[in-house]
Amino acid sequence: MNHFELFDIKPDYALDLADLQQRYRKLQQAMHPDRFANASSRDKLLAVQRTSQLNDAYHTLREPLSRAEYMLTLRGVDMQHEQKTLQDPEFLMAQMEWRERVEELSPGDFAAIDTAFRDLEGETKLLQDKLEQQLAADANEEAADTIRKLKFMHKLGRELEALEDQ
Template sequence: MNHFELFGLAEAYSIDLAELQQRYRKLQQALHPDRFANASERDKLLAVQRTSQLNDAYQTLRNPLTRAEYILSLRGVDMQHEQKTLQDPEFLMAQMEWRERLETLAGDDFAAMDAAYKELDEQTQALQQALESDLQAGADEPAADTVRKLKFMQKLRRELEEIEDNAL
């Protein structure tokens, strides 16, 4: 049973996170190992395994990036072992520009930090929209490239947050 089936959801990039959380809590209550305290050792072990699978499925589906990777894996695209790098010269240039920008950014320059966050959020949102379109259209390779781009954007966000934290 795949993660979407476990929660009774359609396989889609765009899901209702509140509904996912509600279904997770309901399943968590039903499968919790404490409910099997008086059961056989085998049943206790199965309960622990099911709870672990449930938690893994929930963590995967609640994050848009891991959800997209999971959808691609269901379609036979293995993102974990893929050594392919992006061949998009425009995006590679944007990466270099972001790197230079982060190197010169001071965490106490709040206007520059806010502008960087805003631009990063706008670019990330545009990539997420492109990813959703690609996944809906079954364009798995472009979707995989967009996931790679989003991973870079996610890393940039963490670095930007680190710069801000170090200034405080």
């Protein structure tokens, strides 16, 4: 049973996260190992395994990037442990420009960091919209490339957060 089937929801990139959370809580209550305290050892072990699967499924589907990767995995495109690099010269140039921009930021310059965050969020939103369209159109290889781009953007976001924390 895949993650979408577990939650009885349509495999779609655009999920209602409140609905997902509600389904998760209901399933969590039904599957919780404490409900099997008086059961056999086998049933207790199964309850622990089901709860673990439920938690993994929820965390995967809750995050857009991991949800998209999971959808591609279901379609036969496995991106885990891959070493493939992007072949998009335009995006590679943009990466270099972002790297330079982040390197030039000073830890105390909150206005510049905030501007960089807003710019990054805007570009990330465009990529997420593009990814949603690609997944809906079953353009799997294009979606995989967009996921690679989004991973870079998320990494940049973490670097900006670290800079802000300094």
